[in-house]
Amino acid sequence: MCTCATPPDDARLLAFLDGEPDAALATDLVKCASCRERLAALDTQQRSLMINLRQSDTPSSLELGEYVLGLIPDARKREIETFLHGSERGRADVAQLRSYLDSLKGDIEFSPLERVQVLVAELVRGLGPAAGPAFAPALAGLRGAAVDDGTRLYRAGDVSIALDVMESGSSRMVLGLVSGAEAEGLEVELWQGDALAKVVPVDEVGNFTLENVARGKYTLALTAPEIEIHVPGFDV
Numbered sequence: 001m002c003t004c005a006t007p008p009d010d011a012r013l014l015a016f017l018d019g020e021p022d023a024a025l026a027t028d029l030v031k032c033a034s035c036r037e038r039l040a041a042l043d044t045q046q047r048s049l050m051i052n053l054r055q056s057d058t059p060s061s062l063e064l065g066e067y068v069l070g071l072i073p074d075a076r077k078r079e080i081e082t083f084l085h086g087s088e089r090g091r092a093d094v095a096q097l098r099s100y101l102d103s104l105k106g107d108i109e110f111s112p113l114e115r116v117q118v119l120v121a122e123l124v125r126g127l128g129p130a131a132g133p134a135f136a137p138a139l140a141g142l143r144g145a146a147v148d149d150g151t152r153l154y155r156a157g158d159v160s161i162a163l164d165v166m167e168s169g170s171s172r173m174v175l176g177l178v179s180g181a182e183a184e185g186l187e188v189e190l191w192q193g194d195a196l197a198k199v200v201p202v203d204e205v206g207n208f209t210l211e212n213v214a215r216g217k218y219t220l221a222l223t224a225p226e227i228e229i230h231v232p233g234f235d236v
């Protein structure tokens, strides 16, 4: 039986578990075995809830990106918000994604605040759709797939990016090769307007593959901690 002058309710015990200072409750707990038992039971219950939440509802970083961009269906959005409510790490990730997206707004050439240099890549060689598929037969034989148009080569500073668009079933695939940049930590993002369509890592030799890409006009962004290279008007 509870012997406390003011028996604490569950909400107060939960707040205490969360680390909220409550000197009066702490004093009561020393004296009241019944409240100590309830506190222990609530603690166990909360831990198992957190474990279940972690297993089923932990969104991937890609999904958090879609959440930030407002691309998540409402039902899932509520689950993610529940997750974020209980996850400081998740909230930090979301805040970081938001500030990253803010930094992309506008055509920023250089943002000293973020210490991220943003370069816009120039097309240095490429056939483009208008020039016709001159390389197509050779590449098609090599890769066993039809080629939309030739390899497009972009350059920004010392970095060059070669891009091939291939048919892959009902959608398309983009094969890329980055050279002149440290591949460690490099990622490739595919943006359609303000929406992030895909993110893939660049492997240790500079290759990346974007699969299941719908036809359209994109901005491809090569990102690293201190540099971003944008390829605007990239047609797939």
Ligand SMILES: [Zn+2]
Pocket (backbone or CB within 6 Å): 001, 002, 003, 004, 007, 008, 028, 032, 034, 035
């Ligand atoms: Zn009590």
